[in-house]
Amino acid sequence: MTISSGLPLPRDASPDTRRRLLIISRNEPDSGLIGQTRPQRNWCVDVFPNFEDAQDHALMYGPRVGLVDFELLQDKTLMGRWDEFCVSHPGIEWIALLPKDVECNDEIRQLIRQRCYDFHTLPLDVSRLLVTIGHAYGMAKLQSSRSISPTAKGNGNGMMGESPAMRDFWKKLAKIELVDTPLLISGESGTGKELAARAVHDRSRRSDGPFIAVNCGSIPPTLIQSELFGYEKGAFTGATHRKMGRMEAAAGGTIFLDEVGDLPLELQINLLRFLQENTIERVGSHKSISVDARVIAATHVDLEEAIREKRFREDLYYRLNVIHLEVPPLRKRSTDIGLLAKYFFELFSEEKSPTVRGISQSAIDAMYRYNWPGNVRELMNRMRHALVMSDSRLITPADLRLNGLESSVKVMPLETVRSLAEKNAVTQVLKDTGYRISIAARQLGVSRATLYRLMTKYQLHSE
Numbered sequence: 001m002t003i004s005s006g007l008p009l010p011r012d013a014s015p016d017t018r019r020r021l022l023i024i025s026r027n028e029p030d031s032g033l034i035g036q037t038r039p040q041r042n043w044c045v046d047v048f049p050n051f052e053d054a055q056d057h058a059l060m061y062g063p064r065v066g067l068v069d070f071e072l073l074q075d076k077t078l079m080g081r082w083d084e085f086c087v088s089h090p091g092i093e094w095i096a097l098l099p100k101d102v103e104c105n106d107e108i109r110q111l112i113r114q115r116c117y118d119f120h121t122l123p124l125d126v127s128r129l130l131v132t133i134g135h136a137y138g139m140a141k142l143q144s145s146r147s148i149s150p151t152a153k154g155n156g157n158g159m160m161g162e163s164p165a166m167r168d169f170w171k172k173l174a175k176i177e178l179v180d181t182p183l184l185i186s187g188e189s190g191t192g193k194e195l196a197a198r199a200v201h202d203r204s205r206r207s208d209g210p211f212i213a214v215n216c217g218s219i220p221p222t223l224i225q226s227e228l229f230g231y232e233k234g235a236f237t238g239a240t241h242r243k244m245g246r247m248e249a250a251a252g253g254t255i256f257l258d259e260v261g262d263l264p265l266e267l268q269i270n271l272l273r274f275l276q277e278n279t280i281e282r283v284g285s286h287k288s289i290s291v292d293a294r295v296i297a298a299t300h301v302d303l304e305e306a307i308r309e310k311r312f313r314e315d316l317y318y319r320l321n322v323i324h325l326e327v328p329p330l331r332k333r334s335t336d337i338g339l340l341a342k343y344f345f346e347l348f349s350e351e352k353s354p355t356v357r358g359i360s361q362s363a364i365d366a367m368y369r370y371n372w373p374g375n376v377r378e379l380m381n382r383m384r385h386a387l388v389m390s391d392s393r394l395i396t397p398a399d400l401r402l403n404g405l406e407s408s409v410k411v412m413p414l415e416t417v418r419s420l421a422e423k424n425a426v427t428q429v430l431k432d433t434g435y436r437i438s439i440a441a442r443q444l445g446v447s448r449a450t451l452y453r454l455m456t457k458y459q460l461h462s463e
Contacts, residue, residue, distance in 0.1 A: 019043050019137055020043070020063040021043050021046070022048070022057070023045060023046070023068075024051060024068045024082075026069070027069065046063070051078075051085045064141060065133055066095070067097055068095075069097050070097060071099050073111070080447070080449050083111065083449055083450050084446075093137070095117055095132055097124070098119055098122065100121065110447070117132075117136045117139060118135075159192050159196070161336040162335070164333075165328040165332050166328065166336060169325075173196065176325060180204065182319060183200065184296075184297050184298070184320045184322075184325070185326075186298070187329070189374070189375065190377030191327040191375045191376060192376055193300075197211075198256075201254040208252075209252035210251075212246050212293075213258060214258065216259045218259075225266075225270070225283055227245060228246050228270075230282040230283065231243050231283035236284070245280070247274065248280060253293060253294070254296055255293045255296070257271075259298065260297040260320065261303055261311075271316060272313065278290055278292060330378075330379065337364075338364055341367060345358075352390075353391065355390070356394075357393050363394070363396055363399070383400070385400075426454050426455065426458065437451060
């Protein structure tokens with residue numbers, strides 16, 4: 001449960017403009033430790049007694065700075081949970097609060113070095129702490145301007161996720177934003193290829209330029225050349241004036257060619273010439289025009305198969321596929337389903353029936369069992385339908401039109417699948433590394449404390 005700080009706001013501040021400070025401590029908000037840590041002026045302070053209660057808050061509000069009372073972390077299980085919380089919310093800069101009687105062992109020191117911006121020993125020097133909080137906030141803001149948060153919600157399109165598949169996706173995306181070469185995005189329909197392209201554009205040096213999206217499969221073949229490259233007055237019947245094409249309109253920014261595999265062969269030659277020379281010719285003209293635009297292409301078809309069938313040029317494929325990024329299907333990131341469902345519930349809340357207050361557990365279970373052939377787009381559409389059509393207080397499987405559908409997918413309970421996959425991964429890495437804990441933890445992307453907890457949980461110990 002959130003406990004507001006009750007701090008007065010500056011005259012020009014609203015609740016939405018205050019900087020948020022997350023505190024995880026079992027202390028009461030108005031006494032002792034928390035009473036000493038209240039910052040001044042335009043901060044909104046939210047206090048939680050454990051990491052589970054803080055999870056939804058961190059997802060919803062994305063606080064930049066957190067204070068964690070290390071008195072909580074004397075328990076190795078809680079130490080592991082905090083480490084996992086840090087991994088799930090990389091945008092938070094943490095400040096450790098160390099009571100005098102806390103045993104500062106090697107594991108605690110390592111956690112502070114790996115996860116904390118700074119630490120303070122009790123009793124606090126409040127003025128010094130306020131300075132540290134301000135510096136940590138500035139550092140978090142600086143980091144977020146050049147990184148992609150796996151739980152970012154500001155774009156209102158559902159591009160988020162905390163599953164292993166999406167964490168790997170975010171890492172690749174963060175590397176791609178630093179270069180300016182052509183990019184090919186692959187993935188099934190509905191996975192969010194255009195959203196990925198927009199994310200790359202927004203974090204590139206071209207972010208101030210235009211982002212022009214073209215669906216190559218939705219434009220008739222007779223019109224696509226003039227749409228992409230423009231035309232001169234009199235080029236054909238009805239061309240009463242000169243028109244700039246989409247490629248030219250993207251100058252200084254990014255042109256996104258969705259379903260590039262549907263581009264006719266004769267147009268593929270023109271696109272290849274643009275990639276080689278950065279020039280275009282309008283229909284009805286022989287004059288070359290220089291255009292500085294980055295090309296990002298996307299496809300849901302196998303272009304290598306299309307090359308074998310002579311439907312796609314091999315030389316164009318290699319020009320587009322300088323860097324490749326695959327957007328994972330929803331069935332490979334099933335642990336994100338609950339997060340996405342709650343997000344779409346909030347996103348379309350203004351459209352919902354007055355009776356709807358939330359999502360039932362049976363609906364969540366049905367969503368986890370379903371295979372989602374339409375991926376995130378299908379999940380969004382089913383949630384939107386349920387919000388409008390439901391007559392219940394809580395959305396049911398029937399509201400999602402999933403009653404009966406999910407039973408066709410025979411799977412083990414999700415918790416069983418998760419545990420089995422987790423156990424197999426830890427077992428294999430431990431064997432491969434000869435049970436060298438530091439190396440195994442690094443390969444698994446967890447702390448030593450988390451790995452010890454998993455070994456105890458699954459009784460995995462070297463002979």
